[in-house]
Amino acid sequence: MTETAPDNADQPGSATDRTAADDADALLEVRSLRKHYQDGGGLLDRVLGREATSVKAVDGIDFDVRRGETLGLVGESGCGKSTTGETLLRLREATGGTVAFDGEEVFDMDDESIASFRRRAQIVFQDPFSSLDPRMTVGAIVAEGMRIHGLPESDPTVATAAELSVGDGIDRMVEVTVADDLDRVIDADDGVARVPVSVRMGEKSPEASVDHDLLGATVEEREADLHVEVTVTGSKGEIRRAKAGRLLERVGLSSDQVDRYPHEFSGGQRQRVGIARALALDPEFIVLDEPVSALDVSVQAQVLNLLDDLQEEFGLTYLFIAHDLSVVRHICDRVAVMYLGKIAELGPTDQIFENPDHPYTKALLESVPRAEVAEQGRRVATLAGDVPSPRNPPSGCRFRTRCPKVIPPEDIEIEQSTFREVMNLRETVEAGSLDPEAVQEVGAQRYREEELPALDGENAAVVDSALEAVADGDHAAAAATLRERFETVCETTEPDATPDASGDVVACHLED
Amino acid sequence: MADEILKVRNLTTRFFTEEGQVNAVEGVDFDVRDGEVFGIVGESGSGKSVTALSLIDLVETPGRITEGEVWYRDAELADEHRDSHPEAVDGDYVDVRQLPETTRRWLRGPAFATIFQDPMSSLNPTIPVGEQIAEAVEVQRRARANPRRTRSRTQGYGLGRLLIDSVIPSRNYVSDESHERAVELLDRVGIPDPEQRAEEYPHEFSGGMLQRAMVAQALAGEPDVLIADEPTTALDVTIQAQILNLLTELQEEEDMSVVLITHNLGVIARMCQRVGVMYAGEVVERGSLEDVFENPVHPYTEGLLGSIPDLEDPAPRLSPIEGNVPSLLDSEMGEKCYFADRCPKAMESCLHRIDERDAPSTLDGVDHKVRCVLADREYDESEALDGATAPEVTDD
Numbered sequence: 001m002t003e004t005a006p007d008n009a010d011q012p013g014s015a016t017d018r019t020a021a022d023d024a025d026a027l028l029e030v031r032s033l034r035k036h037y038q039d040g041g042g043l044l045d046r047v048l049g050r051e052a053t054s055v056k057a058v059d060g061i062d063f064d065v066r067r068g069e070t071l072g073l074v075g076e077s078g079c080g081k082s083t084t085g086e087t088l089l090r091l092r093e094a095t096g097g098t099v100a101f102d103g104e105e106v107f108d109m110d111d112e113s114i115a116s117f118r119r120r121a122q123i124v125f126q127d128p129f130s131s132l133d134p135r136m137t138v139g140a141i142v143a144e145g146m147r148i149h150g151l152p153e154s155d156p157t158v159a160t161a162a163e164l165s166v167g168d169g170i171d172r173m174v175e176v177t178v179a180d181d182l183d184r185v186i187d188a189d190d191g192v193a194r195v196p197v198s199v200r201m202g203e204k205s206p207e208a209s210v211d212h213d214l215l216g217a218t219v220e221e222r223e224a225d226l227h228v229e230v231t232v233t234g235s236k237g238e239i240r241r242a243k244a245g246r247l248l249e250r251v252g253l254s255s256d257q258v259d260r261y262p263h264e265f266s267g268g269q270r271q272r273v274g275i276a277r278a279l280a281l282d283p284e285f286i287v288l289d290e291p292v293s294a295l296d297v298s299v300q301a302q303v304l305n306l307l308d309d310l311q312e313e314f315g316l317t318y319l320f321i322a323h324d325l326s327v328v329r330h331i332c333d334r335v336a337v338m339y340l341g342k343i344a345e346l347g348p349t350d351q352i353f354e355n356p357d358h359p360y361t362k363a364l365l366e367s368v369p370r371a372e373v374a375e376q377g378r379r380v381a382t383l384a385g386d387v388p389s390p391r392n393p394p395s396g397c398r399f400r401t402r403c404p405k406v407i408p409p410e411d412i413e414i415e416q417s418t419f420r421e422v423m424n425l426r427e428t429v430e431a432g433s434l435d436p437e438a439v440q441e442v443g444a445q446r447y448r449e450e451e452l453p454a455l456d457g458e459n460a461a462v463v464d465s466a467l468e469a470v471a472d473g474d475h476a477a478a479a480a481t482l483r484e485r486f487e488t489v490c491e492t493t494e495p496d497a498t499p500d501a502s503g504d505v506v507a508c509h510l511e512d
Numbered sequence: 513m514a515d516e517i518l519k520v521r522n523l524t525t526r527f528f529t530e531e532g533q534v535n536a537v538e539g540v541d542f543d544v545r546d547g548e549v550f551g552i553v554g555e556s557g558s559g560k561s562v563t564a565l566s567l568i569d570l571v572e573t574p575g576r577i578t579e580g581e582v583w584y585r586d587a588e589l590a591d592e593h594r595d596s597h598p599e600a601v602d603g604d605y606v607d608v609r610q611l612p613e614t615t616r617r618w619l620r621g622p623a624f625a626t627i628f629q630d631p632m633s634s635l636n637p638t639i640p641v642g643e644q645i646a647e648a649v650e651v652q653r654r655a656r657a658n659p660r661r662t663r664s665r666t667q668g669y670g671l672g673r674l675l676i677d678s679v680i681p682s683r684n685y686v687s688d689e690s691h692e693r694a695v696e697l698l699d700r701v702g703i704p705d706p707e708q709r710a711e712e713y714p715h716e717f718s719g720g721m722l723q724r725a726m727v728a729q730a731l732a733g734e735p736d737v738l739i740a741d742e743p744t745t746a747l748d749v750t751i752q753a754q755i756l757n758l759l760t761e762l763q764e765e766e767d768m769s770v771v772l773i774t775h776n777l778g779v780i781a782r783m784c785q786r787v788g789v790m791y792a793g794e795v796v797e798r799g800s801l802e803d804v805f806e807n808p809v810h811p812y813t814e815g816l817l818g819s820i821p822d823l824e825d826p827a828p829r830l831s832p833i834e835g836n837v838p839s840l841l842d843s844e845m846g847e848k849c850y851f852a853d854r855c856p857k858a859m860e861s862c863l864h865r866i867d868e869r870d871a872p873s874t875l876d877g878v879d880h881k882v883r884c885v886l887a888d889r890e891y892d893e894s895e896a897l898d899g900a901t902a903p904e905v906t907d908d
Binding site (some may be wrong): 076297298300301308323327329353364369370371372373375378380382386387435 | 823
């Protein structure tokens with residue numbers, strides 16, 4: 001296994017502009033990545049005259065993953081974090097945007113470069129039950145990648161050498177030659193694959209032996225000396241199997257288990273098999289797609305520690321996708337928080353967790369129940385409602401429909417919490433879901449006093465006239481009236497989500 | 513206030529599978545007090561969900577409750593059965609398991625109600641949400657009117673029913689009052705526009721809304737004890753916070769007792785006053801939240817707490833429990849502490865069956881019980897088990 005040292009060699013920058021400081025250490029550069037899924041638009045839909053809608057799973061995100069770091073990608077279900085992971089590995093076809101891996105555009109790669117990219121970038125999936133083929137042994141699962149890529153192959157830059165030990169009764173000089181492809185079997189240390197060979201006197205003639213299943217040694221008696229030759233005797237399949245066994249041991253299983261089937265393992269053990277499979281090709285970059293969320297806490301901790309160790313040992317770069325914030329805090333160097341297909345905030349882990357800027361990040365952190373006594377009875381200020389549909393995401397800032405800090409227009413005077421309520425009313429009016437009868441029953445003014453008690457002055461008058469329009473069944477006019485007075489920057493303008501010089505993002509107008 | 517609404521004694525549930533007898537729940541004891549939230553926490557396979565099902569007698573074959581009593585406080589019911597079933601009555605308490613089947617059935621609703629983990633698969637996708645809740649209301653209404661006849665609806669669903677309904681509308685099982693009550697309940701659990709939502713089908717609800725509907729259904733019988741089995745596991749954190757707030761609110765207003773089953777220690781900390789930790793079918797430690805979280809005695813509890821990353825103060829390295837959850841097959845379990853194989857503090861004396869012992873408690877009137885020899889003695893290295901691979905001892 002070769003160790004990829006995080007060298008800071010200059011990488012050629014890709015098409016988009018960014019500062020030189022970023023270029024130096026970015027292994028993966030994602031720019032305006034989009035992935036939309038088409039829903040409908042099939043033959044039947046066309047016959048029925050239905051229009052295709054697109055689900056905007058990932059809708060223009062920019063970030064870098066730096067060499068040797070763990071970048072966390074967090075968000076609630078449906079925010080597009082898994083789609084991001086799969087799209088940037090080209091497991092799904094992107095709708096738009098670019099991804100550069102080590103300076104090379106992933107989406108423009110030809111067959112040969114993509115094969116090399118697939119070796120260097122791997123993925124561990126969330127569900128350890130469905131991501132392993134139940135009809136393959138775990139040894140075959142781990143070795144499958146090597147088989148597809150025709151591995152093991154020998155590295156011409158690795159030298160080979162033998163450590164000779166001579167037993168009693170050998171009085172002649174011994175000369176050893178070692179096959180060039182020894183590094184397929186023996187791990188190189190400092191660029192040299194070294195094998196211990198011992199020669200001793202057998203019953204009639206001298207014998208040489210190598211303490212390795214996949215290597216063999218032969219002795220040839222010459223006039224002045226003995227000539228020992230070490231060759232690789234194992235087939236490629238046997239070598240792969242041995243490597244699979246070593247990998248299983250590395251991830252905390254036993255090499256005797258190569259012939260077992262996935263169903264014989266528990267969830268945590270299967271996830272270890274998935275990690276061994278990802279490591280088999282000596283990758284530099286691994287997308288970890290919720291690798292511990294299917295596991296119990298005690299097993300989850302084991303796997304997190306393992307991931308930590310492997311990163312250090314092999315110099316790996318991780319993109320860690322998760323919804324569990326405490327896990328992210330534990331393992332990540334930097335964190336990107338996603339909401340509805342966009343990045344809301346990105347920054348160093350400590351800054352995100354101790355000093356979050358984006359209201360969504362704050363709300364997310366506030367919601368997590370802590371496992372400590374002080375947590376008892378803590379009432380959380382929850383976000384209202386559900387995440388909007390990605391088919392028809394809100395204009396401007398995606399979070400504005402739930403944001404407790406939605407910004408009132410500058411020219412009107414209104415309390416923050418009241419403005420939030422007004423915005424909620426606008427949502428229901430714009431969706432046409434406010435029942436005109438409910439307003440008629442009590443009258444516009446009474447209805448407003450009950451629903452929005454803190455509203456006064458001109459604001460109240462505008463809401464009243466809008467509610468009157470609702471009572472007449474004219475939702476469009478009501479919506480227009482409300483929009484005219486209460487239109488906020490959060491709905492008209494999309495907040496800037498391009499990373500700053502240090503790679504941080506806070507996509508919120510409050511930061512402007 | 514500290515009266516027990518529910519006393520569970522020696523509850524034992526086994527599954528008789530082809531591979532052998534599985535001891536899913538093994539001699540579980542706990543009490544649930546009036547108006548409290550009692551938490552049961554454990555990893556998957558620890559028997560916490562089977563415990564919940566055993567409480568309401570919903571264990572399906574090949575499982576069977578083989579032993580144990582579930583004492584439920586109901587003076588009226590106790591009087592009613594004092595003569596006919598003397599063995600099932602003790603003061604104001606009745607042993608639910610020894611009551612006749614019809615009575616037991618009647619108790620599901622006004623005594624116990626359950627919320628399950630996955631709202632999507634717990635509701636019928638072919639019936640409007642409101643009607644499913646109304647059905648629960650209706651069953652309770654009819655049961656109260658005539659406790660002897662507790663049939664639920666017998667008519668079918670789907671096309672057949674649609675045709676029959678259009679011909680004979682009076683065949684509706686669910687009365688209008690029950691429908692109104694269902695809408696009230698939906699409103700109660702914070703579903704906006706409840707009248708319209710009541711007509712909608714489960715697929716039109718989001719996960720959080722469905723879980724609210726499940727809560728509404730559970731409230732239909734105005735239960736004394738609400739059993740919530742992983743009520744927020746399928747939900748995102750922001751939605752989880754909404755549901756937890758809702759449960760707290762309802763519990764306080766309705767003065768219910770709640771048995772909250774979850775694997776999430778954070779949820780336990782936020783919601784519960786007392787907590788039981790389950791491992792391999794046994795309650796290994798139970799007591800007040802303070803005792804269990806801050807002075808845990810059982811090494812498993814300690815290990816569990818050490819395994820979770822701290823959101824506010826992350827440790828550089830987690831201290832996990834080594835190994836995996838043991839098999840619950842009877843033939844492989846034997847008579848010993850089931851945690852001994854993974855326990856960093858396993859000793860010779862752990863190879864015997866260990867009963868619950870008293871451990872020091874910080875709160876008056878709240879027992880701290882532990883199934884561990886360390887309850888009343890210190891760990892002694894000279895008695896350490898050879899087999900125990902003694903990984904780094906979990907710190908603090």
